[in-house]
Ligand code: SF4
């Protein structure tokens with residue numbers, strides 16, 4: 837499934853011009869893909885100057901990685917607090 841990263845999209849419309857299925861529209865200066873019309877030909881990926889279009893799964897993987905890193909950071913901070921609390925108790 838193809839998706840648009842709206843943080844990267846600048847609404848230039850280049851993807852819209854090459855789509856053979858008219859699957860792309862611009863709303864609020866951001867591209868949107870109608871999944872029902874998209875045939876995953878990847879033409880839009882090739883012309884996007886911002887690399888804003890990609891496989892939705894890979895976009896989600898990036899988000900999952902960020903969340904995992906945040907969770908690791910929080911766990912590290914929590915472990916440090918527990919360790920400090922144990923030292924104080926002794
Ligand atoms: S080509 Fe890329 S930057 Fe331009 S409208 Fe499409 S997704 Fe957005």
Ligand code: SF4
Pocket residue numbers: 838854855856857858859860869873874875876877878879880881
């Ligand atoms: S992958 Fe092809 S059909 Fe799908 S939105 Fe992009 S240009 Fe259109």
